[in-house]
Amino acid sequence: MVSILSRIKNRVRRSILLHPHAQKYFQSQFFTRFIVKKQSEQLFDLVAGFVYSQILYSCVTLKIFENLKSKPLKSSELEKKCGLNTESFDCLISAAVSLGLLQRLDEGMIELRTKGFVIAMNPGLCELILHHKIFYRDMQNPVGLLADHGKETELSKYWPYATKKNEGSFGKMESIGQYSDLMSISQPLVTDQIFSAHSFSKYKKVLDLGGGQATFSIKLATAYRHLNITCFDLTAVSELAKKNIKAKGLGNQISFQGGNFFNDALPSGYDLITLIRVLYDHPDEKVSLLLSSIKKCMPPGGALLIAEPMITDPQSEPIRKSDAYFYFYLLAMGKGKPRSLAGITKLLYRAGFSKIWKLSCPLPSQAGILLAK
Ligand SMILES: C[S@@+](CC[C@H](N)C(=O)[O-])C[C@H]1O[C@@H](n2cnc3c(N)ncnc32)[C@H](O)[C@@H]1O
Structure with missing residues (x-):
């Protein structure tokens, strides 16, 4: 049950946030600008989530985590193992670095970060990530999925x-x-x-x-x-x-x-x-x-x-x-x-x-x- 207090809180928040200048105002205030920044980062993560998953999928498919499991590798060596051209390889590695999966070390070496290690050590998780290619075919049309519930899907x-x-x-x-x-x-x-x-x-x-x-x-x-x-x-x-x-x-x-x-x-x-x-x-x-x-x-x-x-x-x-x-x-x-x-x-x-x-x-x-x- 939503308490009376939280109902009042929701109503006040609604009336403030619907004001056309509310966002600009909170961004400019010392005490609220950090909250606004955090909210906008979280919102961006939601917007970009599908892309993040596909980057993860690419890393698992190309065995990046597996190849880095025993030791960090030189960028050129890992690139060869992936079979990508330098530009595409750099794009993928930079994306994985920004997602906190990998890190670049000195002298062009690439190393796993903690999340990368967890994935590398967990074949079950890798299989789950890989089978998402089937799930995501259905998720390409989420509204259709909702509207046609019960119809045959890739996952079914x-x-x-x-x-x-x-x-x-x-x-x-x-x-x-x-x-x-x-x-x-x-x-x-x-x-x-x-x-x-x-x-x-x-x-x-x-x-x-x-x-x-x-x-x-x-x-x-x-x-x-x-x-x-x-x-x-x-x-x-x-x-x-x-x-x-x-x-x-x-x-x-x-x-x-x-x-x-x-x-x-x-x-x-x-x-x-x-x-x-x-x-x-x-x-x-x-x-x-x-x-x-x-x-x-x-x-x-x-x-x-x-x-x-x-x-x-x-x-x-x-x-x-x-x-x-x-x-x-x-x-x-x-x-x-x-x-x-x-x-x-x-x-x-x-x-x-x-x-x-x-x-x-x-x-x-x-x-x-x-x-x-
Ligand atoms: C999601 S799998 C889980 C398998 C296993 N317990 C595990 O955790 O790895 C569900 C299992 O239930 C079985 N199953 C589904 N419907 C069943 C039924 N009507 N009678 C017996 N087994 C059934 C499936 O064949 C499948 O092996």
């Missing part, structure tokens, strides 16, 4: 199970590999948060619903050797998952079960069920259906762990800019929606869960985590 073709047409299955078999690889390689972004938020030592049997090619199951089995894990996903993913489990020699700890979690009976007898990056792909009715089935198949004392990128809860925390990304990503995907901790909590209560805990993790913009009983 990339995530075949997410379209209404293919619900719970895959349009083309070849799509499985590409999306599954991205899910797998980007998993540490979420898994690291889960592992730092929760210990799995007290559980015996874990069911990872929508476990994809078993990346989370494998991490869990490796970290907790006593666990017995079932990875459940659409049958189409089974081959990939089984191959990965076998490659890690974890066949005695992890099994794969194929099925559609909306239509098929869920296996029972697990003291922990996990839903990692699953709910945001689906609309409320489907999520409610799934949560109710999970509640029914859980033994007394069993727990459900949910982890996925979540939007902020304006009631309890400052709104994060990353929310905007998730709203439009899921819009372009054609189905599903981003939820806050409070939004998921509401659906959990409705499905019959009575105790719900928010687990704290170091980077909440990468994953919100809930435990429910």
Whole structure:
């Protein structure tokens, strides 16, 4: 609820800012000129955001961060590796320097800055950046995307199970590999948060619903050797998952079960069920259906762990800019929606869960985590 005080504040601000000379006046005043400067820089970042992303995309595509990971390189050496002409190379490097990704050292050397190192050390992040070329094709016409919600998009073709047409299955078999690889390689972004938020030592049997090619199951089995894990996903993913489990020699700890979690009976007898990056792909009715089935198949004392990128809860925390990304990503995907901790909590209560805990993790913009009983 917007308080009376903030309503009055909004009204006063509105009447001041609508004055034709307001901006000039505040720019000229000692106490306000810094605020105006900061606001205008932030506004420019919004205007230029798409260009910034494309510069980042170019750096990842041309392996600039990867090439600089082990040591700084001479400009000429890096230019050769990129295969660009000097003028274009200089343009890209100068842009990346201004975005705080790289820095120029003495004698024509180029070095990563902290953000550049973080990207270089994070293959999952690089894959996410690269797959944005598909998302941005849809974002070229954002108004069309809003107007034609539900129509086939580039992103919905990339995530075949997410379209209404293919619900719970895959349009083309070849799509499985590409999306599954991205899910797998980007998993540490979420898994690291889960592992730092929760210990799995007290559980015996874990069911990872929508476990994809078993990346989370494998991490869990490796970290907790006593666990017995079932990875459940659409049958189409089974081959990939089984191959990965076998490659890690974890066949005695992890099994794969194929099925559609909306239509098929869920296996029972697990003291922990996990839903990692699953709910945001689906609309409320489907999520409610799934949560109710999970509640029914859980033994007394069993727990459900949910982890996925979540939007902020304006009631309890400052709104994060990353929310905007998730709203439009899921819009372009054609189905599903981003939820806050409070939004998921509401659906959990409705499905019959009575105790719900928010687990704290170091980077909440990468994953919100809930435990429910
Ligand atoms: C976004 S991916 C997340 C995969 C994995 N948990 C991770 O974090 O990497 C969602 C997963 O849910 C699976 N999925 C979607 N609809 C499903 C359904 N109806 N039944 C079973 N699995 C489904 C997809 O195949 C996919 O592997």
